[in-house]
Amino acid sequence: MLDHNASLRPKTGAADDERVIKLAVLAVGGQGGGVLADWITDVAERNGYVAQSTSVAGVAQRTGATIYYVEMARDTGRLPVFALSPSQGDVDILIAAELMEAGRAIIRGFVTPDRTTLIT
Numbered sequence: 001m002l003d004h005n006a007s008l009r010p011k012t013g014a015a016d017d018e019r020v021i022k023l024a025v026l027a028v029g030g031q032g033g034g035v036l037a038d039w040i041t042d043v044a045e046r047n048g049y050v051a052q053s054t055s056v057a058g059v060a061q062r063t064g065a066t067i068y069y070v071e072m073a074r075d076t077g078r079l080p081v082f083a084l085s086p087s088q089g090d091v092d093i094l095i096a097a098e099l100m101e102a103g104r105a106i107i108r109g110f111v112t113p114d115r116t117t118l119i120t
Contacts, residue, residue, distance in 0.1 A: 018073070019074075020072070020080055020082065021073065022071050022086065023069070023072075023091070024067055024095070025069075025070070025096075026066070026067055026102075027068070027097035028097065031097040034055060034068055036068070037053045037068035037070055040053075040070050041053040044072040049073060049074055051070060051071065051072035052070070052071050052072075052082040054068075055067065055068045055069070056069070056085050067086065069086050088108065088109030088110065089110075089115070091111065091115070092115060093116065094118050094119070096119070096120045101120075102118060105118075
């Protein structure tokens with residue numbers, strides 16, 4: 001049987017119940033990145049996951065690019081330790097609102113070919 005989630009699993013050997021899924025949304029102010037991150041967090045929580053969403057606002061004119069970061073893990077009764085922002089080489093899914101943001105994410109090391117699913 002085909003496992004549709006296999007490409008989203010990091011190759012760390014962690015058990016599925018303990019694995020933290022790390023998702024980043026890169027968008028410029030007004031593109032709906034915060035709304036998308038809220039939706040993803042809500043869907044995760046409604047489906048048996050503990051989730052946390054944070055954002056790091058850009059500092060350029062009109063807020064610049066903002067990174068919305070979501071971490072989620074199956075609710076096992078134990079609270080996982082979540083990070084507040086993405087780390088290089090440690091992002092499972094990256095969603096970029098435009099091509100330039102995808103390029104910046106690649107340059108910053110958030111996208112790795114053996115781990116990250118990039119959606120632009």
